[in-house]
Amino acid sequence: MTALLEVKDLQVRVEDREILHGLTMTVNGGEVHAIMGPNGSGKSTLSHVIAGKPGYEVTGGEILFKGEDLLEMDPDERAAKGVFLAFQYPVEIPGVTTMNFLRTAVNAQRKARGESEYLVPDFLRKVREVAASLNIPMDMLKRGVNVGFSGGEKKRNEVLQMALFQPSLCILDEMDSGLDIDALRIAADGVNALRSPDRAMVVITHYQRLLNYIIPDHVHVMSNGRVVKSGGKELALELEATGYAQYEEVAA
Amino acid sequence: MAAVQETVDRVRQIDVDQYRYGFETIIESEKAPKGLSEDTVRYISAKKNEPAWMLEWRLEAYRRWLTMEEPKWARVEYPKIDFQDLYYYSAPKPKKTIGSIDEIDPEILETYKKLGIPLREIEALEGVVRPEGERRIAVDAVFDSVSVATTFQKELKQAGVIFMPISEAIREHPELVKQYLGTVVPTSDNFYATLNSAVFSDGSFVYVPPGVRCPMELSTYFRINERNTGQFERTLIIADKGAYVSYLEGCTAPQRDENQLHAAVVELVTHDDAEIKYSTVQNWYPGNSEGKGGIYNFVTKRGDCRGDRSKISWTQVETGSAITWKYPSCILRGDNSRGEFYSIAISNGYQQVDSGTKMIHLGKNTTSRIISKGIAAGKSQNTYRGLVTAHRKATNARNFTACDSLLIGDQCGAHTVPYIEAKNSSTLFEHEATTSKISEDVLFYCVQRGLSQEEAVGLVVNGFVKDVLQQLPMEFAVEAQKLISISLEGSVG
Numbered sequence: 156m157t158a159l160l161e162v163k164d165l166q167v168r169v170e171d172r173e174i175l176h177g178l179t180m181t182v183n184g185g186e187v188h189a190i191m192g193p194n195g196s197g198k199s200t201l202s203h204v205i206a207g208k209p210g211y212e213v214t215g216g217e218i219l220f221k222g223e224d225l226l227e228m229d230p231d232e233r234a235a236k237g238v239f240l241a242f243q244y245p246v247e248i249p250g251v252t253t254m255n256f257l258r259t260a261v262n263a264q265r266k267a268r269g270e271s272e273y274l275v276p277d278f279l280r281k282v283r284e285v286a287a288s289l290n291i292p293m294d295m296l297k298r299g300v301n302v303g304f305s306g307g308e309k310k311r312n313e314v315l316q317m318a319l320f321q322p323s324l325c326i327l328d329e330m331d332s333g334l335d336i337d338a339l340r341i342a343a344d345g346v347n348a349l350r351s352p353d354r355a356m357v358v359i360t361h362y363q364r365l366l367n368y369i370i371p372d373h374v375h376v377m378s379n380g381r382v383v384k385s386g387g388k389e390l391a392l393e394l395e396a397t398g399y400a401q402y403e404e405v406a407a
Numbered sequence: 408m409a410a411v412q413e414t415v416d417r418v419r420q421i422d423v424d425q426y427r428y429g430f431e432t433i434i435e436s437e438k439a440p441k442g443l444s445e446d447t448v449r450y451i452s453a454k455k456n457e458p459a460w461m462l463e464w465r466l467e468a469y470r471r472w473l474t475m476e477e478p479k480w481a482r483v484e485y486p487k488i489d490f491q492d493l494y495y496y497s498a499p500k501p502k503k504t505i506g507s508i509d510e511i512d513p514e515i516l517e518t519y520k521k522l523g524i525p526l527r528e529i530e531a532l533e534g535v536v537r538p539e540g541e542r543r544i545a546v547d548a549v550f551d552s553v554s555v556a557t558t559f560q561k562e563l564k565q566a567g568v569i570f571m572p573i574s575e576a577i578r579e580h581p582e583l584v585k586q587y588l589g590t591v592v593p594t595s596d597n598f599y600a601t602l603n604s605a606v607f608s609d610g611s612f613v614y615v616p617p618g619v620r621c622p623m624e625l626s627t628y629f630r631i632n633e634r635n636t637g638q639f640e641r642t643l644i645i646a647d648k649g650a651y652v653s654y655l656e657g658c659t660a661p662q663r664d665e666n667q668l669h670a671a672v673v674e675l676v677t678h679d680d681a682e683i684k685y686s687t688v689q690n691w692y693p694g695n696s697e698g699k700g701g702i703y704n705f706v707t708k709r710g711d712c713r714g715d716r717s718k719i720s721w722t723q724v725e726t727g728s729a730i731t732w733k734y735p736s737c738i739l740r741g742d743n744s745r746g747e748f749y750s751i752a753i754s755n756g757y758q759q760v761d762s763g764t765k766m767i768h769l770g771k772n773t774t775s776r777i778i779s780k781g782i783a784a785g786k787s788q789n790t791y792r793g794l795v796t797a798h799r800k801a802t803n804a805r806n807f808t809a810c811d812s813l814l815i816g817d818q819c820g821a822h823t824v825p826y827i828e829a830k831n832s833s834t835l836f837e838h839e840a841t842t843s844k845i846s847e848d849v850l851f852y853c854v855q856r857g858l859s860q861e862e863a864v865g866l867v868v869n870g871f872v873k874d875v876l877q878q879l880p881m882e883f884a885v886e887a888q889k890l891i892s893i894s895l896e897g898s899v900g
Contacts, residue, residue, distance in 0.1 A: 208851050234857040246852045250870030256856075259866060264857035299870065316856065 166215035192377035235267035239322035307338030343368030439496035468604035576612035610640035646681035679714030698757030701729025712744035736765035754787030
């Protein structure tokens with residue numbers, strides 16, 4: 156079976172500085188991977204490079220997604236193929252209602268895959284269904300994208316999009332930042348509902364807390380642009396007790 | 408390549424190919440001799456069979472113009488205009504009194520057809536399956552210096568509405584024209600308005616009698632065709648007590664290497680409880696990617712809320728012209744009168760826009776609202792210039808102004824120049840201004856969700872201008888939205 160995501164010896168630069176120095180990891184369908192590590196270890200860089208954010212230069216290695224060369228694709232093409240990044244800080248788009256944004260995006264992806272666009276009634280039915288399951292009031296969808304949303308609302312909006320687009324790879328970048336415990340639980344419940352045998356998740360986080368709610372199959376510790384240790388979910392608890400310091404020394 | 412950089416490059420590529428209205432109509436025309444003199448003024452007046460008082464009015468304006476200087480305060484730069492190197496009058500030949508639409512040169516009809524402007528009423532009624540309740544639009548088409556067709560005249564007449572070329576109105580309704588012409592924009596107002604007063608050739612005249620709500624939208628479509636020709640149209644709209652009218656204006660011109668001058672004057676008058684809604688979609692040729700050619704658009708538009716509780720609302724979508732110099736304004740003379748200005752000004756390439764409004768509060772309890780959205784791309788400069796002033800007697804005057812600018816790329820400029828004067832203590836003026844760039848983060852967020860680069864820019868820009876688009880009549884809003892996409896996106900349209 157082809158792995159869903161294969162990152163092989165990935166080296167990435169931003170301007171003159173190398174951030175990732177040969178990172179390797181494999182993610183199969185149905186798995187949840189957690190990537191932990193101190194600030195500046197390259198966690199967010201990895202998520203951005205997978206999603207295709209401009210400004211990063213890949214100097215070595217490769218990323219295969221369902222066996223295809225992901226680095227050859229434009230970011231919108233990657234989205235249509237099933238790569239979804241839940242942003243740490245979702246942006247605001249004034250004057251564009253969330254509903255309009257969702258419809259434009261879902262239809263753009265469908266079009267790219269050669270599928271027919273959703274008709275308005277079908278789309279509305281679908282959104283209502285998904286929004287209800289996440290406790291999102293329809294009024295929120297009439298507001299500008301993320302404009303005036305609380306931290307919790309923004310993250311729920313990310314999960315809503317994830318549920319709507321049904322991607323095969325979900326990368327959650329620091330989903331717990333800025334959330335109180337109740338908001339975190341709601342968002343995590345939404346993510347857990349999306350776990351399925353043909354979908355994988357990569358959960359990037361600084362703290363173990365999030366992993367109490369989204370229980371990973373694998374945990375990787377990153378430091379200085381490399382994976383320095385991998386293990387099961389117990390590794391996260393171990394880290395909570397000992398901190399990152401020992402790994403920083405290993406990497407240095 | 409960075410996403411924003413890519414967008415900037417795409418935007419930069421936009422040149423003549425993107426301008427869909429750049430074709431030229433080959434017809435014979437009759438022109439006044441080149442240059443400007445008293446003889447030119449007499450020639451135009453004679454061509455129009457004008458009464459002696461009208462000629463006198465023009466000549467007085469011409470003599471005054473000779474003593475005036477071009478305004479220099481706007482943030483626009485252009486080589487000196489040689490006013491003797493222009494034609495001031497050009498009319499499609501043969502020039503005879505047009506009795507029915509069949510007598511119009513078929514080439515001209517074809518031109519308007521290409522532009523999507525229905526001049527045949529039958530076409531307007533039967534051409535397409537119309538959604539229920541859609542409003543019909545009466546059109547006055549102005550080709551170079553003359554009005555070539557005005558539709559739905561009969562139906563409007565039944566309602567008591569006068570809608571005709573101003574050249575006809577001068578002959579048929581001299582009492583109305585005399586009473587109002589030049590009372591909002593006096594012949595001495597400014598260099599270009601004075602020039603217009605001397606040489607204007609045509610334009611629209613509208614009079615809506617007391618208590619009448621005009622049964623359809625009125626529209627004028629301006630087309631400059633002839634080379635080296637200035638277009639100087641003059642529009643006068645009067646809404647008598649309790650009347651209402653909505654008026655739309657559209658403009659295009661062929662692509663040419665040289666610059667063409669357009670200096671129009673629009674005057675609006677509302678009496679007690681009357682309302683005029685004036686919408687413009689201006690898409691004159693903006694010049695090519697090197698900044699060559701394009702229209703110089705020096706326009707004076709002003710409305711006078713003469714009566715109590717009257718209202719004038721300007722809405723403009725400005726995407727064309729090499730240079731735009733335009734400040735549709737409201738004089739709030741009547742007590743409790745209201746002025747509104749909604750504007751979207753888009754500049755790209757080497758376009759220069761200096762536009763805004765003046766809200767002059769003279770009456771008590773007068774209110775005004777200004778919403779301006781400027782979008783600058785390419786190497787363009789986009790300036791909002793606005794004046795809000797309350798007279799000593801304008802107690803309880805209120806104004807709200809919001810000026811937002813959006814920059815695409817790093818070689819363009821957006822400027823906001825507000826002037827605010829309050830001469831009484833009960834006035835309340837609010838001014839908000841923002842300047843933002845389409846950020847890389849916003850674009851990346853959109854493309855990560857599957858939108859293409861162009862779709863992302865279009866979505867963000869349309870969100871930015873939404874408040875203003877909502878003010879346009881429906882038919883125009885759709886056109887404007889498309890126009891915005893075409894103006895900013897290299898590959899769409």
